[in-house]
Amino acid sequence: MLELPPWGLGAAALGNLYTAVDDATARATVDACWDAGIRYVDTAPHYGLGLSEERVGAALRDRPRDQFVLQTKVGRLLRPVSGAGRDDTGGFDVPATRERVWDFSAAGVRRSLEDSLERLGLDRVDVALVHDPDDHADQARAGALPELLRLREEGVVRAVGVGMNQTALPTRFVEEFDLDVVLIAGRYHLLDACAADDLLPAARRTGTAVVLGGVFASGMLAHEEPPADATYAYAPAPAELLDRARRIAVVAREHGTTLPVLAVRAAAAHPAVASLVLGMRSPAEVRRNAELFATxxxxxxxxxxxxxGLLPRGMVLPPEVPA
Structure with missing residues (x-):
C-alpha cells in the first residue's frame, strides 16, 4: 500500500481556477511546496484544460522521482479544438484550445493516462483516480475502475481510487472494489461532517485511505474572521453557517489560536483520513498553510x-482531547 504524506498541494489553482496565475508564480508555488517538505501533489486533466498538469510537470521534472507522490485523474479526455474564446464550462481562466470529453471506458482510461504523462513530461504517476463519475456510475463500474485495477496489477500505477464531491457513490465504490484511495471534497470539515455517516466508516472497514479536499469550506474557514461575502459550496454562504463559522472563530481567538488552524487540525483528526490536499496559488499561501499544520x-x-455545540455531527475531535 502506498503511504500518502499527511498533506499536499491541490493544483487546481495552478490551472487558473477562477483567476489566472502566471507561469512564474505557478512554478514558485510548487518550489515553495518542495522547500516546505510537501511531497504530495494532486492534479487532473480537468484543471485548466491540462494547464495544471503541464505546470506541475514542469516544476517537478527535475526533482528526484522517488521523493514525491503524484496523483492525477481519469474520466475526461482533452480534445484539441480550433477557434477563439475562453473555457466557460469548468471555472478556469484559460483559452478554450481544448474541450473535455467524458470517457470512462477501459480504453479511455489508458488514453487519459498516456495524455497526462505527455503533458506532465514524466514517466509515471503514482495515484490515478476516477474523476467525478456522478452521472456515469455504470460506465465507471464496468470500465474505468476495473481498468485501473489492471493497471495497478501491471505496475503502471501504484494506487487507484475515485475523486468526487459527494459521499454516496464513492462509498459504494469503496465497498465494491479494492481501492487504495478516495478523495472527497467539501464533505468533512468544521461546518459539515456528513462523510462520517457513510464514506469514512466504509473506508476504515476496507482499509481505503481517505484524502480530504475543501477543508476550508469554499474559503469560509480560511480566514481568521469569515468575511460578510463568504461563499459556501460556490454560492453565497447561508446566514446560519456564516454565523456558526464566526462563533467558532471567537472560540479560536479566546484560546489563542485561529479558525484556519482549527479547520486543518479538525479535518485531519479522523482515523480514516490519511491526508489533506489544500489549494494554493502562491508561495505565501504555501508558507501560511505550512504554519497551520505546525501550530x-x-x-x-x-x-x-x-x-x-459548534462541532458538526460526526466530527471526530483531534487527539489533543483525551477520550
Missing amino acids: PVPDEAWEALRRQ
Missing part, C-alpha cells in the same frame, strides 16, 4: 467547541 491547538479550544 498546536489547546485542548480547551476543542472542549469549548464541543460544550457550545
Whole structure:
C-alpha cells in the first residue's frame, strides 16, 4: 500500500481556477511546496484544460522521482479544438484550445493516462483516480475502475481510487472494489461532517485511505474572521453557517489560536483520513498553510467547541482531547 504524506498541494489553482496565475508564480508555488517538505501533489486533466498538469510537470521534472507522490485523474479526455474564446464550462481562466470529453471506458482510461504523462513530461504517476463519475456510475463500474485495477496489477500505477464531491457513490465504490484511495471534497470539515455517516466508516472497514479536499469550506474557514461575502459550496454562504463559522472563530481567538488552524487540525483528526490536499496559488499561501499544520491547538479550544455545540455531527475531535 502506498503511504500518502499527511498533506499536499491541490493544483487546481495552478490551472487558473477562477483567476489566472502566471507561469512564474505557478512554478514558485510548487518550489515553495518542495522547500516546505510537501511531497504530495494532486492534479487532473480537468484543471485548466491540462494547464495544471503541464505546470506541475514542469516544476517537478527535475526533482528526484522517488521523493514525491503524484496523483492525477481519469474520466475526461482533452480534445484539441480550433477557434477563439475562453473555457466557460469548468471555472478556469484559460483559452478554450481544448474541450473535455467524458470517457470512462477501459480504453479511455489508458488514453487519459498516456495524455497526462505527455503533458506532465514524466514517466509515471503514482495515484490515478476516477474523476467525478456522478452521472456515469455504470460506465465507471464496468470500465474505468476495473481498468485501473489492471493497471495497478501491471505496475503502471501504484494506487487507484475515485475523486468526487459527494459521499454516496464513492462509498459504494469503496465497498465494491479494492481501492487504495478516495478523495472527497467539501464533505468533512468544521461546518459539515456528513462523510462520517457513510464514506469514512466504509473506508476504515476496507482499509481505503481517505484524502480530504475543501477543508476550508469554499474559503469560509480560511480566514481568521469569515468575511460578510463568504461563499459556501460556490454560492453565497447561508446566514446560519456564516454565523456558526464566526462563533467558532471567537472560540479560536479566546484560546489563542485561529479558525484556519482549527479547520486543518479538525479535518485531519479522523482515523480514516490519511491526508489533506489544500489549494494554493502562491508561495505565501504555501508558507501560511505550512504554519497551520505546525501550530498546536489547546485542548480547551476543542472542549469549548464541543460544550457550545459548534462541532458538526460526526466530527471526530483531534487527539489533543483525551477520550
